[in-house]
Amino acid sequence: MAHIASAPRGVVFRPDILIVIALTGAIGFALGQQWPQTAPTSAEASQVMPEDWHGNVRRSNWPN
Secondary structure, eight states, X not given: OOOOOOOOOOOXXXXXXXXHHHHHHHHHHHHHHHSOOOOOOHHHHHSOOOBOTTXXXXXXXXXX
């Protein structure tokens, strides 16, 4: 085994990685702005969601 003193590498600035991250975020934001919103049907809109005494909508049908 070789005996050498270990030294941490310096920080490597990778502009290509930063560009990829920025482009991915911009594309995701643009797609999110153009994504069609689904409106609830009249049957779903007329259904009353069960709420607890705090006013929070219950997400399960388990008994308390």
